[in-house]
Amino acid sequence: MVNVLLDTSVLLRWVGGQSLSDSAVGAIADPENAVFVSAATIWEISIKRSLGKLRVGNEVFDIDSDGFEGLAIDAADARLAGELPRHHRDPFDRMLVAQALARGLVLVTSDRRLASYDAKVLFA
Template sequence: MRYLLDTHVLLWSRASPERLSAEVVALLRSTENTLYVSMATLWECAIKVCIGKLVVPEGFFRIVANDYEILDIELAHLEATLQLPLLHRDPFDRLLVAQARLGGLTLVTRDRNVIRYQVPVVEA
């Protein structure tokens, strides 16, 4: 299976995996799965670090790039966000939904707003 991790799932998987469901911990550990992290997620983390809302360890972005498949932001992803209903206004979440849809990925999240979109989800 191919999974796209929401930002909080990525952060919890690194710092506090006990916050994740047993199902999600298992899928993260399975070598049969391909795990994707969006460049949008890394950008969101960088913004939060800059404004003091998040602390990450030295080399965090390189570690993530080594441990996961990085999903670049493409023009088609941006265009797909325009087709999404305005269920909420978080641009990063909307981009993840668009990427999951276009890429045939299952989104791993606990965000109720994201779950409302018509995209395959595993609840974290």
Template sequence: MNLLLDTHTLLWWLGGDRRLGRRAAAFIAEPRNLVWVSAATAWEIVIKVALGRLDLGEPPEKCLPREIERSHFRPLPITVEHALEVAALPHHHTDPFDRLLIAQARREGMKMVTSDPAFEAYGVSILSARA
């Protein structure tokens, strides 16, 4: 199964946050599943750190690549097709990072791991991050 992590899901996983449900954590840890982290997620994290809204304890350019590799996650680049898919989405959700993640999940046939109920309006397959 191909899983695409929402930004908060990645942060919960990396931080050992108890909000990440056992079922979701088991799916992420399952070696047969391919777990993807979008470039949009890295971009969102970098912006939050720069604005002082997130503290990772060290610069994101240092810890994110290391932790993504350590977790055996795969990077998902942003393509032109992903950007064009965003334009085709209805405007149920206004967060540009989430809209790009939704577009990527739809385009690539991935299951989103998120706790954001707004994703459901887009017909994307979801695994609750709290489950």
């Protein structure tokens, strides 16, 4: 069993039926694995939709239908995200790294820069 955390682009590609690596699909689709979606991801999608930078339907927010679990942000996550080395400037990605580190989750991402952190990463 592996606990994975999807980054925003991976969630969007999964919901949109776009291709992901075989290893990412295997990890996400395996019923033995727990798959998490951070509140930061939902927030990022909402912001980009409201600014007209992203055109997706409401189904992207229905993470339960895919069997995914929501992951709340707590004060420790916020502090860790702020204290991470500046390998990456995107605050949403930094939050995902912090949550993955704090909870021992594997971060599923296409962003190679996130491998600069100590979090376990599975490339999508």
